[in-house]
Amino acid sequence: MATEVLMPALSPTMEEGTLAKWLVKEGDTVAAGDILAEIETDKATMEFEAVDEGTIGKILIAEGTEGVKVNTPIAVLVEDGEEVPDSASDTTAAAPAALNGDEGKAPAPANTAPANTAPANTAPAAPRADTSPDWPEGTEMKKQTVREALNAALAEELRRDDTVFLMGEEVAEYEGAYKITQGLLDEFGARRVVDTPITEHGFAGIGVGAAFGGLRPIVEFMTFNFAMQAMDQIINSAAKTLYMSGGQMGCPIVFRGPNGAAARVGAQHSQCYAAWYSHIPGLKVVMPYSAACAKGLLKSAIRDPNPVIFLENEILYGRSFEVPAIEDFTIPFGKARIWREGSDVTIVSFGIGMTYALEAAEKLAADGIEAEVIDLRTLRPMDTDAILASVRKTNRLVTVEEGFPQSSVGNYITSVVMEHAFDWLDAPVINCTGKDVPMPYAANLEKLALVTTDEVVEAVRKVTYR
Amino acid sequence: MAARKSTSKPNVSKDDLLGYYRDMLLIRRFEEKAGQLYGMGLIGGFCHLYIGQEAVVVGLEAAAREGDKRVTSYRDHGHMLACGMDPKGVMAELTGREGGYSRGKGGSMHMFSREKHFYGGHGIVGAQVPIGAGLAFADKYLGTDNVTFTYFGDGAANQGQVYETYNMAMLWDLPVVFVIENNKYAMGTSVQRSTKSPSLWERGAAYGIAGEEVDGMDVLAVKAAGEKAVAHCRAGKGPYILEVMTYRYRGHSMSDPAKYRTRDEVQKMRDERDAIEHVRELLLQGKHATEDDLKAIDKEIKAVVNESAEFAKESPEPALEELWTDIYTDDVPQTA
Numbered sequence: 001m002a003t004e005v006l007m008p009a010l011s012p013t014m015e016e017g018t019l020a021k022w023l024v025k026e027g028d029t030v031a032a033g034d035i036l037a038e039i040e041t042d043k044a045t046m047e048f049e050a051v052d053e054g055t056i057g058k059i060l061i062a063e064g065t066e067g068v069k070v071n072t073p074i075a076v077l078v079e080d081g082e083e084v085p086d087s088a089s090d091t092t093a094a095a096p097a098a099l100n101g102d103e104g105k106a107p108a109p110a111n112t113a114p115a116n117t118a119p120a121n122t123a124p125a126a127p128r129a130d131t132s133p134d135w136p137e138g139t140e141m142k143k144q145t146v147r148e149a150l151n152a153a154l155a156e157e158l159r160r161d162d163t164v165f166l167m168g169e170e171v172a173e174y175e176g177a178y179k180i181t182q183g184l185l186d187e188f189g190a191r192r193v194v195d196t197p198i199t200e201h202g203f204a205g206i207g208v209g210a211a212f213g214g215l216r217p218i219v220e221f222m223t224f225n226f227a228m229q230a231m232d233q234i235i236n237s238a239a240k241t242l243y244m245s246g247g248q249m250g251c252p253i254v255f256r257g258p259n260g261a262a263a264r265v266g267a268q269h270s271q272c273y274a275a276w277y278s279h280i281p282g283l284k285v286v287m288p289y290s291a292a293c294a295k296g297l298l299k300s301a302i303r304d305p306n307p308v309i310f311l312e313n314e315i316l317y318g319r320s321f322e323v324p325a326i327e328d329f330t331i332p333f334g335k336a337r338i339w340r341e342g343s344d345v346t347i348v349s350f351g352i353g354m355t356y357a358l359e360a361a362e363k364l365a366a367d368g369i370e371a372e373v374i375d376l377r378t379l380r381p382m383d384t385d386a387i388l389a390s391v392r393k394t395n396r397l398v399t400v401e402e403g404f405p406q407s408s409v410g411n412y413i414t415s416v417v418m419e420h421a422f423d424w425l426d427a428p429v430i431n432c433t434g435k436d437v438p439m440p441y442a443a444n445l446e447k448l449a450l451v452t453t454d455e456v457v458e459a460v461r462k463v464t465y466r
Numbered sequence: 467m468a469a470r471k472s473t474s475k476p477n478v479s480k481d482d483l484l485g486y487y488r489d490m491l492l493i494r495r496f497e498e499k500a501g502q503l504y505g506m507g508l509i510g511g512f513c514h515l516y517i518g519q520e521a522v523v524v525g526l527e528a529a530a531r532e533g534d535k536r537v538t539s540y541r542d543h544g545h546m547l548a549c550g551m552d553p554k555g556v557m558a559e560l561t562g563r564e565g566g567y568s569r570g571k572g573g574s575m576h577m578f579s580r581e582k583h584f585y586g587g588h589g590i591v592g593a594q595v596p597i598g599a600g601l602a603f604a605d606k607y608l609g610t611d612n613v614t615f616t617y618f619g620d621g622a623a624n625q626g627q628v629y630e631t632y633n634m635a636m637l638w639d640l641p642v643v644f645v646i647e648n649n650k651y652a653m654g655t656s657v658q659r660s661t662k663s664p665s666l667w668e669r670g671a672a673y674g675i676a677g678e679e680v681d682g683m684d685v686l687a688v689k690a691a692g693e694k695a696v697a698h699c700r701a702g703k704g705p706y707i708l709e710v711m712t713y714r715y716r717g718h719s720m721s722d723p724a725k726y727r728t729r730d731e732v733q734k735m736r737d738e739r740d741a742i743e744h745v746r747e748l749l750l751q752g753k754h755a756t757e758d759d760l761k762a763i764d765k766e767i768k769a770v771v772n773e774s775a776e777f778a779k780e781s782p783e784p785a786l787e788e789l790w791t792d793i794y795t796d797d798v799p800q801t802a
Contacts, residue, residue, distance in 0.1 A: 008505030011721035012512065032498060033715070033736070035729070044723030049716075051502045070507055165607065191607065197637070202596050202630025209600015212585050213535070215607060236590050237597060244576035246569035247792040249585070281793050305795045 002057060002082060004073040005036065008048055014041045018066045019074060023047075028056045029080075036075070037063070052077060057084035127388035127420075130335055134296065135324040144323040146316045149291035150180050153298035154218065156328070158188050161216065164302055167194040167203060168220030168257075177222045178258060178317055204230030204255070208237045211253040211307075218302060221257035224273050224311060230255075238307040239282030254301045256310035259287070260352060260402050261450060263315065267438035272403035274351065277309040278379040278412070284333055285380040287311040289354035291321035293377050296331030304333070313352045334381035338390075342370035345460050346390040348413055349400035350376040353451065356432075357400045360456035369464055379409060384416050391417055395426040396463040400456055405433040427463035432456050478686060480754040486528065486685045487745045488763055490520035493544040494742060495771045496553055497716075500543065500560055503775060504720045509560045513574050516544035518715035521741035522647050523548040525688025526615055526708075529696050533610065537585040537598040538617035540575035541647075541714075545617065549582045553770055557778035565781030569788060592618060592625030595644070599635045599705075602642035613699045617645045621652025623666045632673040632705070639704035643695045644670070646709040647682070653718040654726040667709035677707030683739040713739070 018040040057078035172185040172195040196203040207217040221227045261270035288294040301308040349357040361371040399410030410431030497515040559566025567577040575589040588594040598616025605612040667677035680691040695706040749755040
């Protein structure tokens with residue numbers, strides 16, 4: 001039976017092309033793979049091969065013809081001895097006949113994405129913030145540093161689940177560059193606590209593969225500054241594979257380590273990556289402030305079936321907080337914590353930014369301004385309801401973070417508040433951030449580059465007009 | 467590439483040989499059909515065909531056993547068919563339909579099957595290499611003796627993460643076979659224009675990894691090398707590198723103007739070294755099959771491929787709600 005040869009699409013964007021040259025003539029016998037013609041696309045001149053065997057019965061489009069639309073019949077292929085049909089309607093169709101003849105089967109244009117299903121758009125008219133406490137009243141508390149709390153969380157989860165293992169530079173024999181993994185090699189051995197060479201891109205990828213293979217890796221970056229070497233594995237492999245696999249291939253992995261500025265280590269070791277990671281669908285992003293949050297959230301992160309970015313802070317490691325003496329203490333993701341209630345202004349922060357937020361609130365209280373201070377704890381999922389509920393009460397908002405100002409986490413919070421609580425705002429939102437400069441080394445300049453308590457105080461005075 | 471020793475008698479059963487013929491032919495016909503559907507606009511984006519390289523994956527699958535894993539790059543259709551994934555599901559993913567392996571959300575370069583231990587289908591050149599070593603890490607950690615076949619091309623062989631992975635794979639004795647599918651061209655750049663290394667597998671020596679070059683147009687040679695590599699890994703000796711010399715007949719992707727090699731070069735390879743023709747000759751010369759037997763197989767394969775194409779056209783596009791699914795899994799992980 002005669003078959004139409006159709007003008008092919010030879011690139012993702014091609015809609016029409018020039019039939020530059022025929023390399024066969026009527027009467028020629030062709031086999032699959034033989035080159036029939038040269039076609040000029042929007043990108044290049046390309047050869048077009050036969051996909052079936054047969055004889056060129058008729059050439060329908062002469063060489064040199066420009067603007068030939070994709071799927072236009074350009075020739076008729078007949079079987080040996082067969083007559084060339086008079087009109088195209090007698091042919092069977094190479095291919096898209098079914099499509100041309102039955103519009104119902106043609107792929108529908110994909111410009112009809114469902115509206116109003118984006119998480120940001122489904123925020124309820126009245127935000128419902130979960131303000132339940134992290135532990136019951138009367139729980140016995142003990143003082144612990146963030147370092148001790150993280151170490152305890154790691155040890156508890158390694159004890160609980162044999163598929164959990166820890167890998168990274170100096171995590172085992174050296175017991176951690178920042179001593180977070182102290183004692184873990186002794187208790188769990190070299191199978192579960194694995195020293196890696198200095199090879200972030202490589203071991204991040206091995207971690208992702210191990211997660212696909214049924215383990216629950218905890219990958220420590222000595223600092224998140226070094227994780228930029230591993231960014232492709234974190235984003236393209238860990239975060240996107242569940243989606244690209246239609247839900248088959250999850251990646252339960254935790255990438256953790258110190259993030260943000262330490263002290264006097266210069267531009268390459270002093271960046272906050274909160275905004276970077278919180279940009280990515282498929283990742284969960286945690287940035288704890290207190291020891292209790294660090295412990296409860298790290299345990300949740302290790303149990304989470306999704307890739308989690310766990311951003312710690314070197315300066316906070318040595319700080320002490322009250323930690324509940326509860327066996328198996330976890331904190332769910334997506335639940336902010338209100339550290340201080342107030343009615344005059346809402347200050348939203350996370351991680352070390354909370355230090356400035358809380359200090360500022362103390363100073364402001366001395367002047368009779370009562371700030372409500374919210375610690376987001378997880379940036380993705382973000383407890384926007386907690387922010388919106390507070391802004392409805394205080395009508396003013398200041399955000400605090402150490403990262404750079406452009407495309408910051410504060411910028412995103414501001415957009416959410418503009419969209420969902422515009423009518424409750426009595427002043428423009430102010431984002432307090434690190435300065436828009438690489439971190440300088442000189443002590444005085446470094447101090448200037450970081451966000452400060454005084455800047456938060458000043459921002460609150462601006463939005464409260466006091 | 468060494469000249470074929472057509473006189474050597476293959477140490478393989480008739481059924482196995484027929485099986486390789488069938489598997490290679492399925493890949494070729496499937497890919498030809500995919501090219502056709504691309505031309506019709508039914509497949510979008512990038513589409514990298516495996517035509518010419520069929521013996522590599524079919525030979526290595528012949529050396530694998532249940533439980534072994536495989537991971538590769540974006541030129542992945544052949545690998546999926548060879549490990550037993552359903553042609554219908556693969557083709558429907560190419561057309562972006564609900565019936566595809568990723569329900570239309572992955573496309574040509576991003577497909578997976580836990581059931582068949584196929585871990586992708588990765589679109590970033592070289593990224594699958596540490597992932598493959600990680601899969602092997604998991605197997606070793608869990609105490610199995612499974613092996614992971616980690617495929618990458620001569621182009622990916624210049625990515626730094628490949629060597630980071632070599633180092634750790636050897637350091638930790640990971641059971642991974644690194645398969646370099648050297649088809650001579652990284653997109654439009656020939657191996658000679660991208661490195662002065664005389665061979666790619668020998669780079670493993672810097673890390674203490676053994677390896678060898680293999681004739682990738684001879685499925686039996688590939689199988690034999692694969693068996694050796696797998697035995698090495700299963701014995702706990704760590705990774706092994708196979709540089710399989712092969713050739714792709716088609717462009718890098720569908721949109722490839724093919725200015726970097728001559729038509730004669732491609733035609734010569736097709737005429738003289740075609741891997742499917744080779745097995746066909748072995749079958750006929752050894753009187754393992756008649757022309758009629760092979761015609762019947764051709765017909766059978768054509769039917770399977772046509773069925774996959776029909777399925778891929780008929781399967782509906784994913785429901786619009788699918789836009790928002792599979793971003794996170796099981797959102798309540800907090801319970802012990």
